[in-house]
Each structure stands twice: as structure tokens, then as C-alpha cells.
Amino acid sequence: xxxxxxxxxxxxxxxxxxxxxxxxxxxxxxxxxxxxxxxxxxxxxxxxxxxxxxxxxxxxxxxxxxxxxxxxxxxxxxxxxxxxxxxxxxxxxxxxxxxxxxxxxxxxxxxxxxxxx
Amino acid sequence: xxxxxxxxxxxxxxxxxxxxxxxxxxxxxxxxxxxxxxxxxxxxxxxxxxxxxxxxxxxxxxxxxxxxxxxxxxxxxxxxxxxxxxxxxxxxxxxxxxxxxxxxxxxxxxxxxxx
Numbered sequence: 001x002x003x004x005x006x007x008x009x010x011x012x013x014x015x016x017x018x019x020x021x022x023x024x025x026x027x028x029x030x031x032x033x034x035x036x037x038x039x040x041x042x043x044x045x046x047x048x049x050x051x052x053x054x055x056x057x058x059x060x061x062x063x064x065x066x067x068x069x070x071x072x073x074x075x076x077x078x079x080x081x082x083x084x085x086x087x088x089x090x091x092x093x094x095x096x097x098x099x100x101x102x103x104x105x106x107x108x109x110x111x112x113x114x115x116x117x
Numbered sequence: 118x119x120x121x122x123x124x125x126x127x128x129x130x131x132x133x134x135x136x137x138x139x140x141x142x143x144x145x146x147x148x149x150x151x152x153x154x155x156x157x158x159x160x161x162x163x164x165x166x167x168x169x170x171x172x173x174x175x176x177x178x179x180x181x182x183x184x185x186x187x188x189x190x191x192x193x194x195x196x197x198x199x200x201x202x203x204x205x206x207x208x209x210x211x212x213x214x215x216x217x218x219x220x221x222x223x224x225x226x227x228x229x230x231x232x
Binding site for chain 1: 159
């Protein structure tokens with residue numbers, strides 16, 4: 001079974017530029033998550049989708065970050081314009097949705113390492 | 118509110134030593150789920166174990182074992198006969214069943230296994 005796919009693996013941009021990350025979850029996983037992991041810290045949730053709807057985006061800096069999952073499968077996370085403090089690893093994860101608010105295991109992709117200069 | 122503490126920032130051991138990584142959690146929920154993930158230098162978070170709050174049985178998987186104690190709100194992870202390939206950052210995570218929408222991760226413990 002293929003895991004969570006992410007691209008690109010690395011990205012270097014200058015501040016105020018835009019960047020986009022792509023994620024393809026494990027086949028059949030209805031729930032998709034984007035996390036930001038700053039060096040030396042644990043991952044922090046940015047946004048959670050269930051199918052193509054947003055479940056939680058309370059920690060997403062909406063003035064510069066946006067995400068979509070139009071067809072309920074793959075997803076794109078965008079930063080526009082980027083700031084120096086956005087340098088981090090952006091992790092995508094997915095999980096099954098067994099209904100009833102079940103808290104299923106999240107499986108993670110390899111991440112995209114972003115460096116903002 | 119839910120919180121996960123991993124007090125050990127970094128641990129170094131010599132190959133074949135046993136090592137225990139500590140995880141202490143806080144939750145207001147009676148039903149919750151605990152997880153351990155491994156993050157090797159490649160960056161991907163690898164799932165190791167999921168445990169629900171009603172199952173306090175310790176678990177062993179090869180060289181890995183987990184000790185869940187609700188009385189002390191701890192979910193510790195032991196690697197027996199450590200190997201160089203075990204070098205990674207290990208994260209403990211918690212999600213509440215009734216109050217939590219999201220995983221809360223601890224800050225991680227960086228384990229270095231020296232040859």
C-alpha cells in the first residue's frame with residue numbers, strides 16, 4: 001500500500017515570495033491534515049480536512065496561508081507571502097474515517113522542508 | 118486541556134544498551150488515545166503504537182515495549198538492545214475522545230545510539 005506522498009521535498013524561497021506544497025493521502029483515507037514542524041519542536045496542526053470540507057483551521061494563519069482539497073483526495077497548502085518564520089517542515093498526514101468521531105491513527109508523509117531567506 | 122510532556126530532550130546511549138523514553142500526559146477526558154511516532158533523519162513520522170485509555174496492558178513488539186500507567190499519567194517507551202538505526206527523534210502524542218479534535222504532540226526526545 002502506498003504511503004502519503006508529498007512534493008516537493010525541499011524548497012528555498014525569499015521572503016515575500018509564494019510557495020505551494022502538494023499532498024496525496026493514502027488511498028481511502030477521508031481525513032487529511034497539514035502540520036507545521038519548526039526545528040526542535042513537535043508538529044503543530046495547521047488544518048484538517050474531512051473529504052473536501054474543513055474540520056479545523058483554527059491554527060492556520062489565514063492572512064498568508066491557504067489550503068484546499070477540492071475533490072476530497074489530494075490537497076495543496078499555499079503560503080503567500082512567505083515570512084522568515086515560516087521556515088519549517090510541512091507535514092501532511094491522513095487517516096481513515098470510521099465515523100462517530102473516531103480518533104484513528106494518522107500516517108505521515110515525508111514532509112517538505114521550506115527555507116525562507 | 119490536553120498536554121504531553123517529554124522531559125528528556127536528548128539521550129545518548131551506546132549500542133546494545135537499553136533505553137527508556139518518558140512521556141507524561143494531561144487530559145480531562147476519560148477516554149483518550151496515546152501514540153508514539155519515530156522521526157528518523159529523513160523526516161517522515163513513522164507510526165509505532167496506538168493505545169486507548171481503557172487498555173493498560175503493556176505491549177511488546179520485538180525490541181520495543183511500552184508501559185502505560187494511568188495512575189501516573191505516563192506512557193513510557195523502552196528500546197531493548199538499542200541499535201544505531203534506532204537513532205531518531207521520538208514523539209509521544211495524545212488525542213482526547215470527547216474534547217479533542219487534534220493530536221497534541223510532545224516536544225520529542227532525540228535519541229542517539231552510538232556504535
